Amino acid sequence: MTAYAELRAQLDTLATEAHRPELADIDRLSTLDIARTMNAEDATVPAAVAARLPQIAVAIDAIAPRMTRGGRLIHAGAGTAGRIGVLDASECPPTFNTDPAQVIGLIAGGPSAMLKAVEGAEDSKELAAADLAALALTADDTVIGISASGRTPYAIGAVEYARTRGALTVGLSCNPGSALAAAAEHGIEVVTGPELLTGSTRLKAGTAQKLVLNLISTITMIRLGKTYGNLMVDLRASNEKLRARSRRIVALATGAPDAEIETALTATGGEVKNAILVILAGVDAPTAAELLSTSQGHLRAALAAKSATTT
Incomplete structure (x- = not known):
C-alpha cells in the first residue's frame, strides 16, 4: 500500500x-x-x-x-x-x-x-x-x-x-x-x-x-481567584473600553458611588480586585495588596481574612 x-x-x-x-x-x-x-x-x-x-x-x-x-x-x-x-x-x-x-x-x-x-x-x-x-x-x-x-x-x-x-x-x-x-x-x-x-x-x-x-x-x-462571583476582577484595563468596564465591575461588586470608585482605582493603580477590597474592607491600598498576596489573589479569602481580624 x-x-x-x-x-x-x-x-x-x-x-x-x-x-x-x-x-x-x-x-x-x-x-x-x-x-x-x-x-x-x-x-x-x-x-x-x-x-x-x-x-x-x-x-x-x-x-x-x-x-x-x-x-x-x-x-x-x-x-x-x-x-x-x-x-x-x-x-x-x-x-x-x-x-x-x-x-x-x-x-x-x-x-x-x-x-x-x-x-x-x-x-x-x-x-x-x-x-x-x-x-x-x-x-x-x-x-x-x-x-x-x-x-x-x-x-x-x-x-x-x-x-x-x-x-x-x-x-x-x-x-x-x-x-x-x-x-x-x-x-x-x-x-x-x-x-x-x-x-x-x-x-x-x-x-x-x-x-x-x-x-x-x-x-x-x-x-485561581481571577473572578469574584461572575465578575472579572482581574482584568487588565489596557484601553478606554476596559477602563470603563473596570469602573463598572467595581460598582457592581461594591455599590459604591462613582467618586469613591475613582479614588480607589487611582490609589490601587487601576487594579480592580484591589480597589474592591479597599472599598469593601475599608483598608488602604498597601493593606489591600498585602491581604490579596496572603490569600494567593483570592478576593473572597482576603475579605474573610480582614473580617476575621475585626471580629
Whole structure:
C-alpha cells in the first residue's frame, strides 16, 4: 500500500472526515436554506461537549493546582486547532490579567502559520518536541494537544514529549478512539460527527475545540481567584473600553458611588480586585495588596481574612 493509499484509508475511518450523501445538493439550495442547514449542524456541538463535561472537569481540577504553584497552560496544535489554541491563550492576559507567559499557544510552523499554512509542519512530532523544549517544561506545566482528527503528529508529539518531562497532558480531539487521547493522561474526545463540508474540520470540530478551551481556561482562572462571583476582577484595563468596564465591575461588586470608585482605582493603580477590597474592607491600598498576596489573589479569602481580624 502506498503512503497515499494508507493515508486515505486512515481518513476513511474518521467520523470527522465522513461524507454526507444527503448534503450532495447543498449548493443548489437557497442561501437561507444553506444557512439554516449549517446552523442546525452547529446546534449539535454543545450537546457533544456536554457529554464530555465530566472528563473536562477532572482535567481542570488537575490543571488548577499546578497553575497555583506557578505552572503554565500550553496549547499545542496545527492548522485550525493551533489557531484556536493561540486565540484562547492570547485572550487570557486582557481578560484575567495573566502574564503572557502563563498561558501559551503553540502552532505548528510558528507564528506565521496563524495566517498562512506551513507545509509539512503538522506532520512533525520532532517540531513539537523542539517547540516545547524551548519552554523548559516543568512538572507543574500542562500541555493540551489539540487535533480534530486525533491523529495529527504535531499534537501527539507535544503530548508525548510533555509526558517525558513530567508535565500534565490533555488530548483534545473530535473522534473516538483517537491516538491523541490515548497518548495523554486526560483524553477528551468531543465527537462532533461528519462536517457539513466533507473534511472541513474548522466547522463543528473547530467550534467544539473553542468551547472546550473556553471551559478549561475560564474555569481554571475561576479556581485561581481571577473572578469574584461572575465578575472579572482581574482584568487588565489596557484601553478606554476596559477602563470603563473596570469602573463598572467595581460598582457592581461594591455599590459604591462613582467618586469613591475613582479614588480607589487611582490609589490601587487601576487594579480592580484591589480597589474592591479597599472599598469593601475599608483598608488602604498597601493593606489591600498585602491581604490579596496572603490569600494567593483570592478576593473572597482576603475579605474573610480582614473580617476575621475585626471580629
